[in-house]
Amino acid sequence: MKIDVQHLAKLSRLHISEEQVAKFEMQMQEILGMVDNLPELSSEDCLIDPQNPMTCRPDIPQNNYKRDDILKNAPQVQAGCVVVPKVIE
Template sequence: MEIDVRHIAKLAKLEIPEQEIPKMEQELSSIVSMVEKLPELVSKDSLLDPENTMELRPDVVQPSFARDEMLKNAPDTAAGCLMVPKVVE
């Protein structure tokens, strides 16, 4: 089983140092090989659990969190907004 670690890392937004790629490849392969032994199953069943039909709460307007409370954990804010690096020229 060949796993393109660089491609997966790009999708996952993770930097895997070049020298760690072989190890990561080997680890992922050994985990994935556990899966190879799974039987082929053909089923028309839904992937959702029929016994656990989720219950929605009534859609009622309620007080929410205060903005300044929610921004307290943010690394950088300005004028009550989250700051990010410039994304458009």
């Protein structure tokens, strides 16, 4: 199996240098190789667990945060908003 490290890097918004690509690919291959060697598993549904159902939150509004609390860690703020490079879509 081929792992396209550069494609994954693009998907995860990372730069990976060419020398790292080979290293990362090899390391990932080893880990994934272990999965490839797994024995056959029953195909029952493993993604939901109805035995452990969720309790939901009542629809009651409350908020104790001011705008400054929310924005104080932002690298760039203007007019009460977080600033990002111009987005065109």
